[in-house]
Structure formats: structure tokens, C-alpha cells
Amino acid sequence: MSYADVNGVRLWYEVHGAGRPLVLLHGGYGSVEMFTPILPALVERRQVVAVDLQGHGRTADVDRPLRYESMADDVAALLRHLGLPEADLLGYSLGGGVGLRTAIQHPGLLRRLVLVSTPCRRHGWYPEVLAAMSAQDERTAEQMRGTPPHELYTRIAPRPQDWPRLWARTGDLLRREYDWSAEVAxxxxxxxxxxxxxxxxxxxHMAEFFGLLGGGHRDAGWDGTDRPVARLAVLPGLTHYDVVTSSALPAAVLPFLTHEPRSPE
Incomplete structure (x- = not known):
């Protein structure tokens, strides 16, 4: 558990276990603690490097806007700082957007990428979800005081008084339009x-995203010859808010991270 000074950010990271490295990126208003329920299952098979992104958890905010692109550069700089030229990465929600931008902006740095509950364009969210995201600001931060995320932030953040600032900056990020479809393809x-x-x-949108990655275009054939390299899992009985803590998540992703995909001939 330590800090790395990268791109003007003092980035908090934790390393657990041994083996091939797997980087974990949390969702919005969260921290590395988001992965606590599934960490034992991951650490059993991998070396886990969990990161607190800019302004989240133990990583203090800095004088720059909160952007997927700059946070992706932070992650890439951390991997180079740690001497990890080819790591796997799992990002959830906001962290998935950062993970996707890491793969786009730093090709060759990641060996495998897992995106959990993450769209590839802003209008990949349901309209009512977009409306809620657009409304996030300092007033929302006040309404969230006393909730578990706020209590955790108060306990671990270098500047607990930055809670309203985090909501304002995140709201600004979530209101920005983006469509990374061409880069995903x-x-x-x-x-x-x-x-x-x-x-x-x-x-x-799940099907659209999978299609951009080369999945869902044809039958794989009786022997799986035409199976796409990309994978898609839709986990039953879960929501955006509890999928990251479900035991079904590591059960789904570990085989993908462990075994070499069969390339189409």
C-alpha cells in the first residue's frame, strides 16, 4: 500500500497476492474498498493492483478537470512506474471508462481488458440514468452525507472537505458527450x-458494444472455430449497483483472464 507520483497526481495503490498482475479500477465516488467482497477470489489467482483514481478514496484531487482521458494516462503511468509492461485490467462503471481509454490511448500496455457495467458512448446509458448523472453537483453531495460512500470518504480521504468538490467535478465529467465506437472497433x-x-x-447497447469488438456476427461453428476473441457476460439477478460485489463476477472473468483465447482462423 503506497503512493506513486504520476502526472502531478499522488496516486494511491494497493498490491495484494502474487502472479500475473490484474489492475482494478473502482466506480464513481468509490475507492479500492469497492472490490473488498470479491478480492479474495481474485487474489487467489492473481496479483491484484487496486487503484484510487483522481479525487477518490485516498488520492487527493489536483488542479485539473476530472476526465477519463487524463485518468487513463495516470493508470498507464502507474503501470510503467511499477514496471508492469503487460497487465490485465478490470474497470467498473467510471473505472471501466478509464480502463477503456487506457486501452485506446496506450495500445500494447494491456494484455486483457474487462469492462464491467460500462458503455462505449454516453448515450449507452438509459435516459433516466443520464438525467440523474447530469444533475450531480454540490447539492447532491449534501444529500449524500451520512451514506456509506460518504462515511468511507470521510474516513480515508486526505481532504474530507472535498466531498462536494468530488460531486461537482464528477457531474461535470458525466455531462460531457463522448462516443468511442470507432476507437473500440x-x-x-x-x-x-x-x-x-x-x-x-x-x-x-450491450449487444452493440460487443458487436464493435467483433462479437455476435456469426455462429461459432460446431468446433468453435469462428468464436470471437471478445467475450460477453450478462449476469442474472443483478443490477449496476451490486454486480461489482457479486461472487458471479470473478467466476465469470477469471477463466477469460486465465486462458488464452482461441483466435479465429
């Missing part, structure tokens, strides 16, 4: 998408 890193069947992302 050009990705070469083997990628797995994981969603809940009652996610904040409609099933239509």
Missing part, C-alpha cells in the same frame, strides 16, 4: 464485457 486487446441483466445500460 480498432482495439486489438482481447476484451470482455460484463453487465448485470438489470443494469443501467440497456441490453441493446
Amino acid at each position: 480498432a482495439l486489438t486487446v482481447p476484451t470482455m464485457l460484463v453487465f448485470a441483466d438489470a443494469d443501467s445500460v440497456p441490453v441493446s
